[in-house]
Amino acid sequence: MKENLREAVQLFEEVMIHGTERVLKSVDSPVWRLYSPEQLHLLKLVDKYGPIASGRIAVIQGVHKSAISNRLKKLNEHGLVEVERSEDDHRTKRIILTDAGKEVVEASDQAIYSYLEQLIDGKVDDDEIKQFIETFRKVKAILKIED
Template identity: 55%
Template sequence: MRNQLQEAVELFEEVMIYGTEHVVKNLDVPIWKDYSPEQIHVLKILSAYGQLSSGQLAEIQGVHKSAISSRLKKLVEKDLVQSEKDVNDQRMNRISLTEKGREVLSISNAAINESVENLLKDQIDEQELEQFIKTFRKLKSILVTKER
């Protein structure tokens, strides 16, 4: 089982690498010219987690706080995220999506979904897709449970 798990992890990492490359190279969506993949990723994280501090965002993205600060400054200027003082700790700011940020993320997600659908069309049958979904739901559940 250890070898299979190692192969699964390696395949997952490779799918992430090649999938990201495919999306970046093949998406011809105007918003992808206005926002970097890293900025879109910040929007995705905020959509999944809700309000976060800049430190939490940096930790989730695996980057230094200065990189997040730069991204957040640009996203605030573009009205995609907002920063508000934490109600429990006025020293800390909480970052959240704006309505415009949700719209941009929705457009990006739709474009990615269409691109992946076109890529996989006639390549994966319904049974394989159902198993994929089942496995990833379970993996997500495990990860969410461990992180909270």
């Protein structure tokens, strides 16, 4: 069991690191040329968890708040996010995705999905995909990751 788990963790890390690199280099979409991967990830976080505090985004992305401020400024200038002061604590900024931001997230997701679909088509069968989903649902539940 421990040897299998060790291999699973190593494979997961390799896929995360090298897979991300390959996707970032290979996805050919206008939205991926207009915005950085970090900006697109930020938009995806706001889409999933928003309205969300900018400090929370910094924690999730593992960067300093100043990096998030710079990204938010650019995304706000493009009309993709809005920044509002929290009613509870006026020092806290909450980030909201605009309709234009939602369109960018959808375009980004579609570009990734299309690329990965083309990449694994005919190489991974439906049962393997179902097993992958089941395993990752279990890991997500163990980690108590919120939807």
